[in-house]
Amino acid sequence: MYYLMYRIWPLLLLGGLLVPGVRHVNAIEIYTTAEVEALNGTDVRLKCTFTSTHPVAPKTLTVSWNFRGLNSGNDESVFYYHEVQYPPQSGRFKGHAVWSGDIMRKDASITLQQVQPTFNGTYSCQVRNRPDVHGSNGEIILKVVDKVTFSEIGILAIAVGGACGVILLILIIFVAVRYCKKRHMENDIEMDSREQEWKDPTVW
Incomplete structure (x- = not known):
């Protein structure tokens, strides 16, 4: 009996250490730009x-937006x-x-009107849906500028649009040149026919 307990005791100890770590922890996933x-x-x-791993309901869900300035370590409620x-x-x-989200569609967005410098x-979005309360916050860095700079997508769109415009212009020029050549050839053929009729002595 003593020998059996001696063999089982390490297994029980190991199981006691591992079991608490097996518990599933729910976590909210937040997505921001x-x-x-x-x-x-x-x-x-x-x-x-x-x-969220749990059904969304107005009574269990909370959304908090906070702001941290460029030169400030304190958060301000937004x-x-x-x-x-x-x-x-x-x-x-x-x-x-102002609120611009829809929690039933899992959207916790807000809109800032008439933004100022x-x-x-940095703006942090925190969502909690009890009992699903774990998870990191989403963060957005806002830059208020006097002139909007072009993003890589915008530059790419302009480049593609410009290339398409050049191709279209070349196509129009090509069609116009061919049309002019065709008209010129038709006029030459018509003039040759008239000259032949004028020169033909059998024609009265």
Whole structure:
């Protein structure tokens, strides 16, 4: 009996250490754009979507948006949602932050209206859907500029559009040249026919 307990004891100890680590931890996955550029004075939508392992319900879900300035280590509340919308009542975002999401479609986005240079910084989107409360926050870096710069996609679109325009122009020129040549040949044939008729002595 003593020998049997001596053999089983290490297994029980090992099992006690491993079992707590096997517990499944639910986690919310949040998806945001890494960086957004907006023209000064315009509106910009900060998109934040999520997935949850539990059904989404207004009573169990909360959304928190926070802001951290370029030269500040403190977070500032931008927007809060739980069953109803709680826009900021004071601070730089008062009258500027509005809800533009749909939690039933797993969208926790907000829109910043008439953005200003003081809005430059990092915005974090936090979603919790009890009991699914674990997971990292989504972060968006907003850059408010006086002139929007072209992105790589925009440059590519312009390049493709320009190439298509050049090809179309060449095609039009080619068709026009062929048409002119054809008309010129028809006129030459018609003039030759008239000259032959004039020179033919049998024609009265």
